[in-house]
Amino acid sequence: xxxxxxxxxxxxxxxxxxxxxxxxxxxxxxxxxxxxxxxxxxxxxxxxxxxxxxxxxxxxxxxxxxxxxxxxxxxxxxxxxxxxxxxxxxxxxxxxxxxxxxxxxxxxxxxxxxxxxxxxxxxxxxxxxxxxxxxxxxxxxxxxxxxxxxxxxxxxxxxxxxxxxxxxxxxxxxxxxxxxxxxxxxxxxxxxxxxxxxxxxxxxxxxxxxxxxxxxxxxxxxxxxxxxxxxxxxxxxxxxxxxxxxxxxxxxxxxxxxxxxxxxxxxxxxxxxxxxxxxxxxxxxxxxxxxxxxxxxxxxxxxxxxxxxxxxxxxxxxxxxxxxxxxxxxxxxxxxxxxxxxxxxxxxxxxxxxxxxxxxxxxxxxxxxxxxxxxxxxxxxxxxxxxxxxxxxxxxxxxxxxxxxxxxxxxxxxxxxxxxxxxxxxxxxxxxxxxxxxxxxxxxxxxxxxxxxxxxxxxxxxxxxxxxxxxxxxxxxxxxxxxxxxxxxxxxxxxxxxx
Amino acid sequence: xxxxxxxxxxxxxxxxxxxxxxxxxxxxxxxxxxxxxxxxxxxxxxxxxxxxxxxxxxxxxxxxxxxxxxxxxxxxxxxxxxxxxxxxxxxxxxxxxxxxxxxxxxxxxxxxxxxxxxxxxxxxxxxxxxxxxxxxxxxxxxxxxxxxxxxxxxxxxxxxxxxxxxxxxxxxxxxxxxxxxxxxxxxxxxxxxxxxxxxxxxxxxxxxxxxxxxxxxxxxxxxxxxxxxxxxxxxxxxxxxxxxxxxxxxxxxxxxxxxxxxxxxxxxxxxxxxxxxxxxxxxxxxxxxxxxxxxxxxxxxxxxxxxxxxxxxxxxxxxxxxxxxxxxxxxxxxxxxxxxxxxxxxxxxxxxxxxxxxxxxxxxxxxxxxxxxxxxxxxxxxxxxxxxxxxxxxxxxxxxxxxxxxxxxxxxxxxxxxxxxxxxxxxxxxxxxxxxxxxxxxxxxxxxxxxxxxxxxxxxxxxxxxxxxxxxxxxxxxxxxxxxxxxxxxxxxxxxxxx
Numbered sequence: 001x002x003x004x005x006x007x008x009x010x011x012x013x014x015x016x017x018x019x020x021x022x023x024x025x026x027x028x029x030x031x032x033x034x035x036x037x038x039x040x041x042x043x044x045x046x047x048x049x050x051x052x053x054x055x056x057x058x059x060x061x062x063x064x065x066x067x068x069x070x071x072x073x074x075x076x077x078x079x080x081x082x083x084x085x086x087x088x089x090x091x092x093x094x095x096x097x098x099x100x101x102x103x104x105x106x107x108x109x110x111x112x113x114x115x116x117x118x119x120x121x122x123x124x125x126x127x128x129x130x131x132x133x134x135x136x137x138x139x140x141x142x143x144x145x146x147x148x149x150x151x152x153x154x155x156x157x158x159x160x161x162x163x164x165x166x167x168x169x170x171x172x173x174x175x176x177x178x179x180x181x182x183x184x185x186x187x188x189x190x191x192x193x194x195x196x197x198x199x200x201x202x203x204x205x206x207x208x209x210x211x212x213x214x215x216x217x218x219x220x221x222x223x224x225x226x227x228x229x230x231x232x233x234x235x236x237x238x239x240x241x242x243x244x245x246x247x248x249x250x251x252x253x254x255x256x257x258x259x260x261x262x263x264x265x266x267x268x269x270x271x272x273x274x275x276x277x278x279x280x281x282x283x284x285x286x287x288x289x290x291x292x293x294x295x296x297x298x299x300x301x302x303x304x305x306x307x308x309x310x311x312x313x314x315x316x317x318x319x320x321x322x323x324x325x326x327x328x329x330x331x332x333x334x335x336x337x338x339x340x341x342x343x344x345x346x347x348x349x350x351x352x353x354x355x356x357x358x359x360x361x362x363x364x365x366x367x368x369x370x371x372x373x374x375x376x377x378x379x380x381x382x383x384x385x386x387x388x389x390x391x392x393x394x395x396x397x398x399x400x401x402x403x404x405x406x407x408x409x410x411x412x413x414x415x416x417x418x419x420x421x422x423x424x425x426x427x428x429x430x431x432x433x434x435x436x437x438x439x440x441x442x443x444x445x446x447x448x449x450x451x452x453x454x455x456x457x458x459x460x461x462x463x464x465x466x467x468x469x470x471x472x473x474x475x476x477x478x479x480x481x482x483x484x485x486x487x488x489x490x491x492x493x494x495x496x497x498x499x
Numbered sequence: 500x501x502x503x504x505x506x507x508x509x510x511x512x513x514x515x516x517x518x519x520x521x522x523x524x525x526x527x528x529x530x531x532x533x534x535x536x537x538x539x540x541x542x543x544x545x546x547x548x549x550x551x552x553x554x555x556x557x558x559x560x561x562x563x564x565x566x567x568x569x570x571x572x573x574x575x576x577x578x579x580x581x582x583x584x585x586x587x588x589x590x591x592x593x594x595x596x597x598x599x600x601x602x603x604x605x606x607x608x609x610x611x612x613x614x615x616x617x618x619x620x621x622x623x624x625x626x627x628x629x630x631x632x633x634x635x636x637x638x639x640x641x642x643x644x645x646x647x648x649x650x651x652x653x654x655x656x657x658x659x660x661x662x663x664x665x666x667x668x669x670x671x672x673x674x675x676x677x678x679x680x681x682x683x684x685x686x687x688x689x690x691x692x693x694x695x696x697x698x699x700x701x702x703x704x705x706x707x708x709x710x711x712x713x714x715x716x717x718x719x720x721x722x723x724x725x726x727x728x729x730x731x732x733x734x735x736x737x738x739x740x741x742x743x744x745x746x747x748x749x750x751x752x753x754x755x756x757x758x759x760x761x762x763x764x765x766x767x768x769x770x771x772x773x774x775x776x777x778x779x780x781x782x783x784x785x786x787x788x789x790x791x792x793x794x795x796x797x798x799x800x801x802x803x804x805x806x807x808x809x810x811x812x813x814x815x816x817x818x819x820x821x822x823x824x825x826x827x828x829x830x831x832x833x834x835x836x837x838x839x840x841x842x843x844x845x846x847x848x849x850x851x852x853x854x855x856x857x858x859x860x861x862x863x864x865x866x867x868x869x870x871x872x873x874x875x876x877x878x879x880x881x882x883x884x885x886x887x888x889x890x891x892x893x894x895x896x897x898x899x900x901x902x903x904x905x906x907x908x909x910x911x912x913x914x915x916x917x918x919x920x921x922x923x924x925x926x927x928x929x930x931x932x933x934x935x936x937x938x939x940x941x942x943x944x945x946x947x948x949x950x951x952x953x954x955x956x957x958x959x960x961x962x963x964x965x966x967x968x969x970x971x972x973x974x975x976x977x978x979x980x981x982x983x984x985x986x987x988x989x990x991x992x993x994x995x996x997x998x
Contacts, residue, residue, distance in 0.1 A: 016545035019538060020519040027522055031530075032741065035723035039518060039738025042779060046515035050549075224534035239538025242531065280541060 004070065004080060007063045011087060012280040014054050019238045021047050026236040030228045030246060045106070052102070056094045064088050079277060082465045086282050089162065096145045101138065108134045109410040116408030123398035125379050132407060133375045136368045139412045143369065152369045156413030160289040161420070163467040166366065168479075169416050172423065173359050176482045180356055181389055183489060187340045187352060188391065190497045195336035200324040202254040210320055211247060211261035214313065218299060219452040220245075220265045224272055232405075233260050235267035235296075240279045243268045254324075255337065259300050266299035267292055269452065273460025288468035289414065290480070293421020294428060295455070301351055301422075302429050302488075303451070307334055308444040335496055342390035344399040351422070352489055356389040358419035361404075365412050424468075426485035427476050428459070503569065503579060506562045510586060511779040513553050518737045520546050525735040529727045529745060544605070551601070555593045563587050578776060581964045585781050588661065595644045600637065607633045608909040615907030622897035624878050631906060632874045635867045638911045642868065651868045655912030659788040660919070662966040665865065667978075668915050671922065672858050675981045679855055680888055682988060686839045686851060687890065689996045694835035699823040701753040709819055710746060710760035713812065717798060718951040719744075719764045723771055731904075732759050734766035734795075739778045742770045753823075754836065758799050765798035766791055768951065772959025787967035788913065789979070792920020793927060794954070800850055800921075801928050801987075802950070806833055807943040837995055841889035843898040850921070851988055855888040857918035860903075864911050925984035926975050927958070 024044050032040060054060075067084055074081040112131035119127035139156060146155040151166040158164065212227065230246035237243045245264035249257040270286050278284045286292035303309055310317075314330050325333060340350050346357040364381060367373035373381055382401040387393050394400030406414055433439060436450050443451075458475050469479050493499060523543050531539060553559075566583055573580040611630035618626035638655060645654040650665040657663065711726065729745035736742045744763035748756040769785050777783045785791035802808055809816075813829050824832060839849050845856040863880060866872035872880055881900040886892050893899030905913055932938060935949050942950075957974050968978050992998060 012541070013545045013549075016542040017549075019542040020523060020546055023522055023526055023542075024519060027526070031725060031727075033721065033723055033725050033743075035720070036737055036741025039740050039779075042511070042738070043515040043518040043522075046512045047519055050512075050516075221534070222532065224532055226530060226532050228530075238535060239541070241538050242535025244532075280538075 001070075003063050003066050004084075007060070007067065007084070007087065008281070010054070010057075010060060010063070011083070011282060014051065015239070015280045015282065015284070017047060017051050017054065021051060022236050022238050026238075026244065029230045029232070029234065052094065055090055060087070060091055061095070064091060079283070079465065083281055083283060086464060090282065093146075093159075097142065098145070101141060101145070105138050105142075105410055108138060109408070112410070113405075113408045116402065116405070120398050120402040123396040123402070125397045125401060128402065128408070129375055129378075132378070135407065135410050136375060139410065140369055140371075151366075153366050153413065156365075156369070157416065158413075160413050160417050161468055162288055163469055164288075164290075169362065169420070172480060172482050173355075173362065173416075173419070176355055176419070176423070176486065177359055177389070179486045180352065180489070183493060184340065184342060184352055184356075184390065186499050187493055187497050188342065190499075192341075193335045193339040193496075194332065195339045197325050197328050197333070198255050198336055199252050200254075201251050202321055202324055204249045204251055206320050207249050207254060207257045208247075210317065211257055213316070214304075215245075215261055215265035217446055218262070218265055218269065218303075218448050220268060221272060225268055227261070227264075233264055235264045235271070237271045237285065240272070240274055240276065240284050243271045254321075259304055259337075262304040263296045263300040266296035269299070269455070270295040270460050273452075273456040274463035275461040278463045278465065283463040283465045285464050287462070287464050287466060287471050289417035290420035290424055291459070291468050291471065293418055294424035295459070297421050298425040298429065302425055303443065303448070305337055305351070306440075306443065308440045310334055310337075311444040312446040338492070338496055340493065340497070342392050344386070344392060344394045345403055352493060353390060355419040355422060358415050360385040360389060361415040362419075365415065369412070420480060423480055423482045423485045424472060426488045427472065427478075427481055428455075429488070430484045431458075431476055500569075502562050502565050503583075506559070506566065506583070506586065507780070509553070509556075509559060509562070510582070510781060513550065514738070514779045514781065514783070516546060516550050516553065520550060521735050521737050525737075525743065528729045528731070528733065551593065554589060559586070559590055560594070563590060578782075578964065582780055582782060585963060589781065592645075592658075596641065597644070600640060600644070604637050604641075604909055607637060608907070611909070612904075612907045615901065615904070619897050619901040622895040622901070624896045624900060627901060627907070628874055628877075631877070634906065634909050635874060638909065639868055639870075650865075652865050652912065655864075655868070656915065657912075659912050659916050660967055661787060662968055663787075663789075668861065668919070671979060671981050672854075672861065672915075672918070675854055675918070675922070675985065676858055676888070678985045679851065679988070682992060683839065683841060683851055683855075683889065685998050686992055686996050687841065689998075691840075692834045692838040692995075693831065694838045696824050696827050696832070697754050697835055698751050699753075700750050701820055701823055703748045703750055705819050706748050706753060706756045707746075709816065710756055712815070713803075714744075714760055714764035716945055717761070717764055717768065717802075717947050719767060720771060724767055726760070726763075732763055734763045734770070736770045736784065739771070739773055739775065739783050742767045753820075758803055758836075761803040762795045762799040765795035768798070768954070769794040769959050772951075772955040773962035774960040777962045777964065782962040782964045784963050786961070786963050786965060786970050788916035789919035789923055790958070790967050790970065792917055793923035794920075794958070796920050797924040797928065801924055802942065802947070804836055804850070805939075805942065807939045809833055809836075810943040811945040834995055837991070839992065839996075841891050843885070843891060843893045844902055851992060852889060854918040854921060857914050859884040859888060860914040861918075864914065868911070919979060922979055922981045922984045923971060925987045926971065926977075926980055927954075928987070929983045930957075930975055 021044065024040060024047065028037075028040050028044075064084070064087065071081055071084045108131065112128070112135055115131045116128045119125060140152065143149065143152045143155045149155055153166040157166055157169065216222070224241050225244050227245050227247055229248065231248060233246045233248050235243065235245050245261070245268050247257050247261045247264060267286075270292060271284075274284050286295070310330060310333065314333060318325050318328075328336075338350070340352040342353050343349060346354070349357050360382070363385065364373065364378065367381070368375065368378070379397050379401045383393050386400070432451065432454055435454060436442070439451060442448070459471070462471060466474065472478070472480055520543065523539060523546065527536075527539050527543075563583070563586065570580055570583045607630065611627070611634055614630045615627045618624060639651065642648065642651045642654045648654055652665040656665055656668065715721070723740050723742060725743050727743065727745050728747065730747060732745045732747050734742065734744050744760070744767050746756050746760045746763060766785075769791060770783075773783050785794070809829060809832065813832060817824050817827075827835075837849070839851040841852050842848060845853070848856050859881070862884065863872065863877065866880070867874065867877070878896050878900045882892050885899070931950065931953055935941070935953060938950060941947070958970070961970060965973065971977070971979055
């Protein structure tokens, strides 16, 4: 037990350093003056390196070895056994990667990020191309550290979805793609929905206040969090007792703050709901990116874009914004916030089109890694798929292949988790509706405590104790399954668009 | 040179961790939600420990040994020689202290702080007394690590004023005490000055804006800093490119934010003025607490409470606050902000009484460490000295011996630096006035660039490269000398009070 306690103590220290790294990052995106960037870069680099050294230390390795017999005698689902498993997983992944690769990757992605920014600004892919070529090559090298694998993309995906395989994701997406493509075709054949009122001018402070009112009702605990402004909104965890969100408020795009705030609150509620017994361990976080996204998308879409939600909140919204929506009926407003319109930009996509933006990216990431697509041909491949899936072609690379920051940071394997999150949110929702038959009425009364309690009970409290597929299995009885989401989309839009 | 580069690289990492610790502290006092306290405590403790281990590592010790011959061949005033010296000093101080003491001290001061808070609230010294007894005993043990010493207080002082001896401070204070005591007696015999307009209600945002206007003119660079609110204002450095201040705004005490903002800006200008060649080294900070305080007090008092300053700013102030000071003449306002009135609370003391609050504390700290005063007799000794020096006796311990946080945190040796800072500020000011004969006129025109340039040239750029007494010698030709400050006080108050 001494070894276990020592491992826990080391894990605690690692979490503490992580908390400092999180704060350095949060501050960088909220309050840091521009002139602090160089110092911040140094601090982040030193602490990240320190974190890496701590996680991969000889002592951790030795403890993990010494604990093998102990672990074998444990209930495999006990917190302790799972803690060892989670630490072992992280240790074994990290020690496989050479320091040389880590240093080179940091160097390449720093340069690539600047090149991407410039390329996006000038809408010139050729500026970014040589950097992306290096990144693809490095990501391929990364996979090779984990050879043998079923698919070169598996090690990338595993960083974000522990235990998930490329073939599984492809099988899921192959089910989703035709249904959503066909749904969009049917929708775009209908009369265009009016949502012009969403682009009226809304007072920034009122927008902020309305968002605060909503997420306070959701159950976001201001004693353990806060909201600040950020250009690219995100949620940051500093420990089980301090999970903060950020939002962006745009005067003439009220939907940005409105749904963005609910989205980030969804992430925060997840991390705040982790059981206190997992405090200061690597299990005190979400099970995976997809599980995380299932929470944020649930509060944003299944709750926040639902009719019951607005039955409760719309009168308040109209009262706050009489000039903008005083004469807009609830039905019109509801259709407006659920308008489907294929467009170029992923982050602005509606529920019906969003997943297709993701599938396109996954296919391209896989093709790049497999080598079946050359980086120089990427813009063309991008535009081709945009036409096939969404029926639109970006007028330039800035709103096309260069729109997302992810690749410039060397992030491969992240994109699919967005779509998987959507699927899981609906899968959970099916169970929730069975367990809480009165939920729609509760939401229509502005009551969310049963929903939050359910999520805490079945999802949040476990943190990262279980792998994502395991957790989904436990709750729904099956692996990640796209059917509930597809049913949800079809039902919702059939009604809105009278399909 | 490889050893030197390795030492520099380690020092850089140490500064990076320090930057993270600084941010954890800054956030704790500005934005952290209350529920984050436990996580923050863990993170701060782990990172502080890490910092200690890094600074006292075997590698640092070995490098310092190996560099002895290299250092001997260097120009002793070169940046490299000084860097080695500063690192050696910190290393040698830290390794002398046992880990057992560090752990015990952290435990005792954590408990003591809560007890002090409770004791202060209930104005009951007995709650704090047993904790302070432990602290005094631990501080005595701390000194013993540095035996032999001339005085048991020397090692305490040396932590804040490198190289300074207790006897030196006592000699200085012995010169100051009778002059200030007598000055106060002469002043309090005069008609009481009216400063009631300072306690009118002032709009908080306008107060904030006025402070921002002032320190922007001082030369505070918002690209490398920011201001936030804090209950106990402070300045925090995250690196040479990011030095932030905080302030407190009280509606019916306009002087709090007004002079507090200038004070903190003075600290920040110092750190922002350190030469870039010292970046990411332990020399990138002030030379000592007294030198730091000389800067903050200079901007707050020698500049901010001067008549030339208000010749420029008062019209603007009146325009901003017509109801409060529209009918108050400049002469009356100037007298009001310079009113002398012996009072109980150090942080609210005027320039004429402030140093006496400090001397009292120094004498008590020394007596406690020497053992000539028992902790249980501290309140009585406090009140006795208040009567002797200031002619007032605190009605209770809350506004008496329990008013300051310092002792509860185990801080001994810090207080004298406040008074030394006052003295140094006037000592520097004498030289400045010779070098910049037009300064008063510049200030009366709202121009501070020559003053700031002088401070950068003679004080700021060196950071902590020189010891405080060395630096004062270089600039003024003598050690810390109280005469300029005493002359300044006598001239100023003779005019205001027609003595």
